[in-house]
Amino acid sequence: MKKLVDIKINGKSYLMPEGITILEACKRAGIHIPTLCYLEGITEGGHCGICVVEVKGARNLQRACITKIKEGMEIYTDTPLVRKARKTIYELTLANHKSTCPACQKEEPCEIRKIAKNIGLSEVEVELLFKEHEKDRSIINRDQTKCIECRRCVNTCEKIQGINTLIVDGKGFNSRISPPYNLPLKNTPCVFCGQCVVRCPTGALTEKDDTEKVLDALQDPNKYVVVSFAPAVRASIGELFGLPPGTLVIGKLVAALRKLGFDKVFDVNYGADLTIVEEANELIERIKFRKTLPMFTSCCPAWVKFVEEFYPEMIPNLSTCKSPQAMLGAVIKNFLPELENIPKDKIVHVTIMPCTAKKYEILRPDIMGDIDYVLTVRELAKMIKIAGIDLLSLEDEEEDIPFGEYSGAAAIFGVTGGVMEAALRTAVEWLTGETFSNLDFVPVRGMKNIRIAEIDIKDLKLKVAVAHTLKAAQEVLEKIKNKELDIQFLEVMACPGGCIGGGGQPIPTTEEILRKRAEALYTLDKNKEIRKSHENPFIKFLYEKFLGNYGSEKAHKLLHAKYSHKPNWDDIFNKSYEEICKEVLKY
Numbered sequence: 002m003k004k005l006v007d008i009k010i011n012g013k014s015y016l017m018p019e020g021i022t023i024l025e026a027c028k029r030a031g032i033h034i035p036t037l038c039y040l041e042g043i044t045e046g047g048h049c050g051i052c053v054v055e056v057k058g059a060r061n062l063q064r065a066c067i068t069k070i071k072e073g074m075e076i077y078t079d080t081p082l083v084r085k086a087r088k089t090i091y092e093l094t095l096a097n098h099k100s101t102c103p104a105c106q107k108e109e110p111c112e113i114r115k116i117a118k119n120i121g122l123s124e125v126e127v128e129l130l131f132k133e134h135e136k137d138r139s140i141i142n143r144d145q146t147k148c149i150e151c152r153r154c155v156n157t158c159e160k161i162q163g164i165n166t167l168i169v170d171g172k173g174f175n176s177r178i179s180p181p182y183n184l185p186l187k188n189t190p191c192v193f194c195g196q197c198v199v200r201c202p203t204g205a206l207t208e209k210d211d212t213e214k215v216l217d218a219l220q221d222p223n224k225y226v227v228v229s230f231a232p233a234v235r236a237s238i239g240e241l242f243g244l245p246p247g248t249l250v251i252g253k254l255v256a257a258l259r260k261l262g263f264d265k266v267f268d269v270n271y272g273a274d275l276t277i278v279e280e281a282n283e284l285i286e287r288i289k290f291r292k293t294l295p296m297f298t299s300c301c302p303a304w305v306k307f308v309e310e311f312y313p314e315m316i317p318n319l320s321t322c323k324s325p326q327a328m329l330g331a332v333i334k335n336f337l338p339e340l341e342n343i344p345k346d347k348i349v350h351v352t353i354m355p356c357t358a359k360k361y362e363i364l365r366p367d368i369m370g371d372i373d374y375v376l377t378v379r380e381l382a383k384m385i386k387i388a389g390i391d392l393l394s395l396e397d398e399e400e401d402i403p404f405g406e407y408s409g410a411a412a413i414f415g416v417t418g419g420v421m422e423a424a425l426r427t428a429v430e431w432l433t434g435e436t437f438s439n440l441d442f443v444p445v446r447g448m449k450n451i452r453i454a455e456i457d458i459k460d461l462k463l464k465v466a467v468a469h470t471l472k473a474a475q476e477v478l479e480k481i482k483n484k485e486l487d488i489q490f491l492e493v494m495a496c497p498g499g500c501i502g503g504g505g506q507p508i509p510t511t512e513e514i515l516r517k518r519a520e521a522l523y524t525l526d527k528n529k530e531i532r533k534s535h536e537n538p539f540i541k542f543l544y545e546k547f548l549g550n551y552g553s554e555k556a557h558k559l560l561h562a563k564y565s566h567k568p569n570w571d572d573i574f575n576k577s578y579e580e581i582c583k584e585v586l587k588y
């Protein structure tokens with residue numbers, strides 16, 4: 002139990018645990034202090050200065066985010082001096098920011114305008130100092146004229162993903178936030194997870210916008226436009242229409258997609274069931290024939306790129322199974338034409354994802370052509386709003402058959418530990434030859450960054466691990482390399498909480514919001530009549546009519562992928578820019 006200290010905030014006495022910051026103490030006292038560079042649980046801040054407060058006896062104003070409380074401290078958060086200082090600091094910060102509010106790509110609510118309102122700033126009177134920069138366009142777009150150098154992206158990339166793609170380059174007025182040597186992001190080891198995008202308070206970092214291209218396809222009478230949406234989308238899209246976090250939106254989402262003009266509405270959850278039967282089959286083969294273990298899940302393209310870039314020696318550990326999006330894409334482009342008698346070249350397949358890395362995944366050689374466009378949850382919400390569709394007033398509708406039916410196992414794919422649990426439900430039954438009624442593998446659930454569990458059922462003993470965030474994944478990989486961890490199966494999702502915390506999700510995503518989105522998916526699973534992927538009747542139908550057996554030659558051709566080593570960080574800096582570009586183009 003921590004010692005309590007007696008402090009005063011704005012003249013009122015409080016007992017607070019020793020060692021916490023003024024910011025934390027004010028939060029506990031219900032007093033809001035504006036922050037910009039501070040990111041709860043990621044970085045303590047100390048850079049921007051917007052959180053300054055007066056402390057009795059201190060010569061200068063103190064930064065609330067990094068100053069610890071002490072016995073007898075008297076803190077004032079709303080004096081004329083504090084108000085003036087915050088306005089000046091914020092004005093200087095905004096001098097670097099090119100305000101183009103009406104056309105800004107930043108989703109509402111805009112934090113920059115919110116802070117201005119909170120501190121009472123109505124006009125920026127300092128001379129605007131932003132410099133025009135060339136825009137960096139790829140999966141993640143960078144617009145440096147909007148950057149206020151708060152460093153949230155730098156800290157996110159380093160502390161959550163352990164990658165350090167973005168750095169503070171240069172000093173003073175000449176400093177900028179960019180990849181080293183201002184390289185385009187596509188020429189760096191960035192895994193396109195979009196975690197920096199969801200934390201950037203300005204429109205300096207945004208995802209590639211594909212909405213116009215999808216709208217064009219929807220208006221083309223010669224196209225048959227098919228859409229499918231990912232497991233985690235249904236647990237979050239409601240937030241962008243004013244519903245509380247954790248509200249499941251499925252029927253209304255399907256109805257909105259039909260209103261937008263999509264010819265078929267399918268579900269990536271079907272692809273998740275397909276991934277599980279192929280992945281469980283692969284795991285069993287690897288165990289039986291003593292092939293490379295531990296096997297790593299391969300559903301998360303950011304994680305796959307991370308292994309290719311940083312741990313190429315472990316590429317054989319990656320499951321060769323494509324992700325649910327990619328498997329469904331292959332089935333839709335290769336089986337739907339036969340099933341519906343539509344020419345393949347008429348089909349346009351659009352997916353709705355919680356993820357920015359999925360926009361990168363569809364450019365991989367094994368997948369290219371199977372999915373035409375990926376929209377994030379934010380992009381879809383924007384399209385629904387532009388079309389004037391009142392999502393909440395729509396009557397529920399159901400996804401189309403056969404690729405709209407799914408099991409409870411597929412429903413939990415969007416949350417960390419979900420892919421592992423779904424795979425275990427199938428693998429354990431296939432390995433033991435028995436049917437089990439208790440399907441909940443609780444030890445693999447939760448939000449702890451690394452979870453290790455032992456499965457001990459009948460004669461079967463399996464040791465598995467789950468990690469979310471690439472920083473945590475790195476820790477697990479190092480342990481495996483150093484023979485400190487002996488497991489057979491590893492699940493990694495790059496984003497905090499898994500896809501429910503993906504880079505394409507509504508902003509903000511707090512820990513509380515993550516917990517609610519996760520609960521929604523576990524509830525969906527619990528309420529499903531079929532809770533194992535191999536029991537989905539339409540998966541059985543696909544194998545009977547089209548694929549043959551699990552792991553068949555046809556299944557391998559369509560549903561499995563190859564991975565390759567990408568140039569690593571050191572290689573990049575030993576080469577000229579032209580050489581790097583040539584190298585990148587090779588992949």
Ligand code: SF4
Nearest residue numbers: 158191192194195197
């Ligand atoms: S997208 Fe992910 S890997 Fe790339 S810079 Fe942002 S946080 Fe880092």
Ligand code: SF4
Nearest residue numbers: 148149151152154201
């Ligand atoms: S790109 Fe965004 S998050 Fe990064 S420093 Fe600039 S404003 Fe901050």
Ligand code: SF4
Nearest residue numbers: 301356495496500503
């Ligand atoms: S965890 Fe999910 S949302 Fe995040 S990068 Fe991976 S697939 Fe995308």
